[in-house]
């Protein structure tokens with residue numbers, strides 16, 4: 001027994017559930033109750049909970065060396081860069097490693113500004129890019145921006161508005177930061193015309209195009225990065241979440257037009273041995289088990305099933321990043337899914353259910369969700 005000495009800083013509303021074990025797409029709580037995970041701990045669980053290859057890779061690495069600073073050679077970083085370059089179709093891009101999505105975007109914005117010497121950023125309505133100073137400044141949510149988070153450099157344009165970006169990106173713009181599919185914003189998918197116009201305007205003005213793939217990247221959409229559906233190339237791509245399947249790691253892929261200098265970017269923990277072992281295992285599993293293909297296949301199956309269940313206002317997404325918008329708040333629907341049917345889902349805003357399961361989820365699990373959704377919707381309208 002221990003005596004409680006300090007409170008936790010109470011920033012998270014909690015469900016009264018304590019998971020103690022997890023495997024694949026399932027969790028078990030302290031009472032032994034099983035839950036189906038359609039949320040992936042917020043798009044983080046990519047290859048499935050406690051995948052044996054992942055556990056082995058981390059355990060083996062832990063038994064050798066867990067951490068040393070970026071002042072020595074860490075060959076796992078190069079192995080990760082090689083594998084990431086190959087699977088993502090960016091073998092000529094360079095990799096900088098950090099620890100989270102916010103940090104990835106922070107470094108992307110800094111790199112853009114170092115490169116062209118400019119200060120102004122363009123971001124989009126309903127965007128979410130993280131909570132550090134630069135990342136939160138380009139996030140469209142005033143309630144999480146503190147007075148110290150300098151925002152005067154940022155212009156917010158309407159997402160998917162081609163005419164607005166033609167006028168809004170100028171030769172003063174340092175960087176444009178955009179999600180290929182907005183996550184927190186409610187699973188809004190960028191149109192091809194929108195992303196292609198962004199690319200064109202950035203080329204015309206010398207602005208740097210940053211694609212935030214923290215949530216929509218890493219195979220979730222069925223392509224490695226969701227913007228690859230539009231055939232555009234980003235200058236910098238940020239990633240995190242699914243990259244380590246729960247082990248904290250983030251990074252940016254950087255086009256060859258940027259020149260590195262010593263000391264330009266840096267971090268204590270970024271790219272440590274354990275994080276690299278986790279990220280390498282994730283990529284190996286994704287490749288060997290065809291998880292991007294699975295994300296597309298099961299994602300399409302879920303979308304078809306949700307269409308058949310009906311009752312929604314709008315259905316959006318790609319692969320295993322799915323938003324189901326209703327014309328009523330979904331709080332009680334999600335609680336019924338969780339407490340009556342033991343299924344975790346996510347939410348965006350008040351009316352949209354967000355599905356972000358592991359990329360390894362199967363059709364059986366999809367069927368369990370569709371059945372539960374149908375029952376809960378019937379109860380909701382009854």
Ligand SMILES: Cc1ncc(COP(=O)(O)O)c(C=O)c1O
Pocket residue numbers: 100101102103105128129130131179183184212213214215216240241
């Ligand atoms: C699109 C996007 N960018 C950045 C972030 C921030 O990532 P992190 O919480 O790892 O800092 C998130 C987190 O939800 C995100 O969805």
